[in-house]
Amino acid sequence: MRRRGIRHVIPEKKDHENTRLRRGSRGGRLPGFDRERYKRSKTVERAINKLKAFRAVASHYDKRCYVFLGTVTVATLVIRLRT
Structure with missing residues (x-):
């Protein structure tokens, strides 16, 4: 993913962050967490899960x-009309 330039959107856990900071320069690179991108990825995941509720899909x-x-x-239209 790094070679293709795809950024991760999962936030770093607190214990991982503390360990990385404690190790200093040997702790690896800083995570590139983008809060707005994380929100959009969750929206996409919820939409896919709603589509999976339809058996034929x-x-x-x-x-x-x-x-x-x-x-x-058709499944997308039904979901949209329900909300």
């Missing part, structure tokens, strides 16, 4: 891509 019943895309679209 979760188990990929459809054999063809366009039919599966239609199933996902």
Whole structure:
């Protein structure tokens, strides 16, 4: 992920942070936590979990891509109308 320039969004645990600070220059590089990016990733995870609640989406019943895309679209519309 580092080679591709993908930044992580998971916050560092407090005990890890304290250990890293205690070790000084040997403690590794500073974590690049972005709070706004973390919020957006959680939004995406919740949306995917809502889609997985639909049995046809979760188990990929459809054999063809366009039919599966239609199933996902209908599931998304149902989720959107419920909220």
